[in-house]
Amino acid sequence: MQEKPSAGTMADIIGGTKPTVQSEFIQFDKFTALVIDDMGAMRHALSSQLEWMGITSVKGVSNAEEALRQLEIRQFDLILCDYNLNRASSGQHFLEFLRNENMLSAKTIFVMVTAEAEYAYVANAAEFAPDDYILKPCPEKKLRARLERLFDRRNFLMPALTAMDAKDYARVVSECDKLLALDSIDRWQMAALRLKAEAQHALNDVENMLATYQQALAKNDNVPWVKIGFARAQRMSGDLEAAEQSAREIIASHPSYVAAYELLADIRLELGDEEGAHEMATRAAEILPTAKRFRTTAESAFLLGKLDEAKQFSESAIKLSNGSITEKPDDFLALAQIQTDLGDPLGAIHTLEKSARKYAEKDEFGISKNAILAQAYFDSGDEDKAKKLLERSQRLITPDNNTSAAMNRLGKAALKLGDEILGLKLMTQAVQASGKERHRIARHVSKSMHDTGRHDKVHDVIDAGQRRILVLVDEAHKLMRDARFEDAFSKVNEALAIHDENIEALLAAAQLHLLWLKKDGMDEEIDARAKQYLATLDKLVPQNEKVMAFYRFYNQLSGA
Amino acid sequence: MKQALSTLVIHDIKNSLALLEADLEQLNHHPNMPEEARKAYQRCSELKGRLVSFLTLYKHEQFGLKPNLAEVDLNEFLQDTLDVSPSASGKHGHEFALEVDESRIRIAPGLKHGGTAQLDEYLTGMAIESALNNAVRYAAGNVRVWFEQDAETVTFFVQDDGPGLHHPSGNAPSTGVGLALCKVVVEAHGGGDVSLSDAQDGGALFRLALQTA
Numbered sequence: 001m002q003e004k005p006s007a008g009t010m011a012d013i014i015g016g017t018k019p020t021v022q023s024e025f026i027q028f029d030k031f032t033a034l035v036i037d038d039m040g041a042m043r044h045a046l047s048s049q050l051e052w053m054g055i056t057s058v059k060g061v062s063n064a065e066e067a068l069r070q071l072e073i074r075q076f077d078l079i080l081c082d083y084n085l086n087r088a089s090s091g092q093h094f095l096e097f098l099r100n101e102n103m104l105s106a107k108t109i110f111v112m113v114t115a116e117a118e119y120a121y122v123a124n125a126a127e128f129a130p131d132d133y134i135l136k137p138c139p140e141k142k143l144r145a146r147l148e149r150l151f152d153r154r155n156f157l158m159p160a161l162t163a164m165d166a167k168d169y170a171r172v173v174s175e176c177d178k179l180l181a182l183d184s185i186d187r188w189q190m191a192a193l194r195l196k197a198e199a200q201h202a203l204n205d206v207e208n209m210l211a212t213y214q215q216a217l218a219k220n221d222n223v224p225w226v227k228i229g230f231a232r233a234q235r236m237s238g239d240l241e242a243a244e245q246s247a248r249e250i251i252a253s254h255p256s257y258v259a260a261y262e263l264l265a266d267i268r269l270e271l272g273d274e275e276g277a278h279e280m281a282t283r284a285a286e287i288l289p290t291a292k293r294f295r296t297t298a299e300s301a302f303l304l305g306k307l308d309e310a311k312q313f314s315e316s317a318i319k320l321s322n323g324s325i326t327e328k329p330d331d332f333l334a335l336a337q338i339q340t341d342l343g344d345p346l347g348a349i350h351t352l353e354k355s356a357r358k359y360a361e362k363d364e365f366g367i368s369k370n371a372i373l374a375q376a377y378f379d380s381g382d383e384d385k386a387k388k389l390l391e392r393s394q395r396l397i398t399p400d401n402n403t404s405a406a407m408n409r410l411g412k413a414a415l416k417l418g419d420e421i422l423g424l425k426l427m428t429q430a431v432q433a434s435g436k437e438r439h440r441i442a443r444h445v446s447k448s449m450h451d452t453g454r455h456d457k458v459h460d461v462i463d464a465g466q467r468r469i470l471v472l473v474d475e476a477h478k479l480m481r482d483a484r485f486e487d488a489f490s491k492v493n494e495a496l497a498i499h500d501e502n503i504e505a506l507l508a509a510a511q512l513h514l515l516w517l518k519k520d521g522m523d524e525e526i527d528a529r530a531k532q533y534l535a536t537l538d539k540l541v542p543q544n545e546k547v548m549a550f551y552r553f554y555n556q557l558s559g560a
Numbered sequence: 561m562k563q564a565l566s567t568l569v570i571h572d573i574k575n576s577l578a579l580l581e582a583d584l585e586q587l588n589h590h591p592n593m594p595e596e597a598r599k600a601y602q603r604c605s606e607l608k609g610r611l612v613s614f615l616t617l618y619k620h621e622q623f624g625l626k627p628n629l630a631e632v633d634l635n636e637f638l639q640d641t642l643d644v645s646p647s648a649s650g651k652h653g654h655e656f657a658l659e660v661d662e663s664r665i666r667i668a669p670g671l672k673h674g675g676t677a678q679l680d681e682y683l684t685g686m687a688i689e690s691a692l693n694n695a696v697r698y699a700a701g702n703v704r705v706w707f708e709q710d711a712e713t714v715t716f717f718v719q720d721d722g723p724g725l726h727h728p729s730g731n732a733p734s735t736g737v738g739l740a741l742c743k744v745v746v747e748a749h750g751g752g753d754v755s756l757s758d759a760q761d762g763g764a765l766f767r768l769a770l771q772t773a
Binding site for chain 1: 578579581582583585586589605631633636640643644672673676678682
């Protein structure tokens with residue numbers, strides 16, 4: 001082979017132009033691998049190929065459920081996953097599930113194995129792309145060449161990936177900066193930028209996250225993940241208009257890129273355009289149907305009062321997830337509530353008593369199930385049974401399972417059966433326990449109250465949550481004065497659980513932690529929380545006098 | 561035979577061939593395996609390759625091909641294509657060189673991502689493999705592969721040192737399926753050109769230009 005004129009750069013040495021030389025640096029015998037393929041012969045062939053390369057620990061499984069059980073026990077260096085996984089979940093669904101549930105180590109290399117180019121459509125639509133695609137059957141030489149390259153890249157990124165797994169995001173950023181200062185090939189640089197931006201996202205460091213994506217855009221402005229990352233950062237910075245513009249540009253150039261539709265849906269919702277948000281979520285579900293996406297569209301249709309549509313989406317979610325890893329008992333509750341509201345109480349009763357029979361009647365599910373059944377039996381004319389179900393539902397409540405969703409359903413049942421006091425109390429509880437979900441829960445509560453003719457009380461119920469925050473903040477202040485910091489902390493936490501971005505509660509929390517640090521010295525955990533509260537406040541109310549004063553106080557304390 | 565049935569049968573054959581190929585690959589990893597086993601593996605790979613090419617043509621006629629574009633490092637891609645090419649195993653045991661000629665690679669100056677391009681790796685690999693297959697058949701001692709890139713196009717070249725097109729024993733202008741396949745690949749990339757000609761310095765020159773912008 002003739003010398004390449006530019007030979008000698010790091011890219012040429014480790015960049016993958018001479019696979020035979022490289023392989024000496026990759027020690028395959030240290031790796032563990034998981035092969036997922038429903039066809040025994042293919043699984044065997046892939047496993048053998050990996051073994052020929054020297055990988056001694058190869059586990060073969062035939063479906064996503066078995067793979068999941070393996071992943072619950074340990075992480076693998078390499079996953080080879082067949083695209084056509086027999087069951088409801090394709091390899092792409094499985095990968096999305098793993099990423100959503102944070103079940104993959106940042107170090108794991110995920111390779112999708114497909115029969116032919118049939119995956120192309122899905123591959124282009126998905127945000128969570130695997131590290132590589134391989135067309136089967138893939139000769140060993142080719143598989144080895146691909147894997148060597150992937151492991152090379154992993155080695156390059158290793159310090160940052162290790163920090164990522166440890167959730168030490170500040171270190172991810174500093175390690176990525178070190179890598180970016182090296183002279184390496186473009187795609188590795190892009191991978192380092194991606195990791196860096198993800199870490200900045202986790203740190204809520206919006207300004208630097210925007211800068212990182214801009215750097216990536218300057219390198220290559222036609223990669224969907226860069227564009228969507230930039231659009232998300234714009235949204236986080238509060239510039240909804242620019243974020244929407246960016247998302248629409250992605251759709252113009254990559255019309256089947258689902259994540260762009262989902263981002264648009266979030267933006268529309270934030271702008272108060274529920275109809276527009278629903279439309280975008282529906283497009284996403286059409287392009288890449290998953291149970292999760294159908295759940296989203298079923299909910300948005302339900303909240304918009306489009307019950308027939310909601311029913312269809314809800315049934316699709318159940319059908320798609322049935323018997324697979326994405327199955328959720330909640331889907332049956334959602335469907336039964338829709339059926340009840342559609343005036344089909346018998347359908348709802350069938351859904352809960354027959355289809356959802358396999359789920360244990362306890363906790364949140366039990367509360368909701370009995371609450372919806374109470375509504376359905378009431379509508380079908382059996383008021384006695386309805387009352388008994390309402391009581392049974394209440395008996396299942398414990399301090400650990402009284403979630404907003406369950407309280408809303410139970411509240412709706414109480415209102416329907418005419419127990420206004422209980423109903424309003426439960427609705428208020430639903431709002432107060434909603435935390436980060438407060439917008440969503442407020443929409444549900446408001447709908448339940450409209451449906452049962454209590455629209456005049458909606459504001460009272462939603463406002464009661466805010467009043468409760470003020471009472472809690474007041475109590476926290478009293479406890480602070482007595483230096484009862486732990487007790488004060490539990491009060492502000494309770495307030496933040498109602499609304500995690502309530503300014504009064506956040507100010508109280510910040511003040512409490514500064515006093516705490518002053519009294520007890522620079523405790524690491526308290527210090528971290530103090531910084532977190534200050535950062536959140538700084539984002540919500542920039543240049544606020546009180547917050548600036550807190551910052552000065554903090555700098556004095558920490559000696560900065 | 562009904563069309564649906566023949567589709568079913570042909571896919572079944574393809575899948576069986578793939579399994580047979582995997583079995584033969586296994587066999588090749590046994591110690592002391594006879595030369596026949598290697599040949600059988602090579603033949604099987606070639607046969608499967610031809611069937612897949614044919615299926616690709618068929619699919620294109622029936623439904624049109626949607627390219628799966630991804631960023632490809634062109635040098636790595638050519639190297640990979642040669643590494644895994646069944647044609648690389650040579651003909652009738654005689655030694656010859658099949659390599660990427662890096663001295664001929666040309667990238668227009670000022671390209672933002674010189675050396676990489678948005679291509680369907682799978683389809684492009686198939687087209688180049690069909691050219692390799694042809695070149696190896698007529699080559700005396702070596703086959704060279706390289707690419708040129710400008711703002712709108714990537715052009716791949718395959719040159720052999722055989723007698724060339726205008727010699728009685730020279731290259732037939734590709735096999736029917738091979739050329740048709742290349743045309744389909746060009747079309748899937750939204751434009752370009754494919755040709756086979758006599759090279760100035762002897763032998764036959766295959767040229768596949770793909771539009772990338």
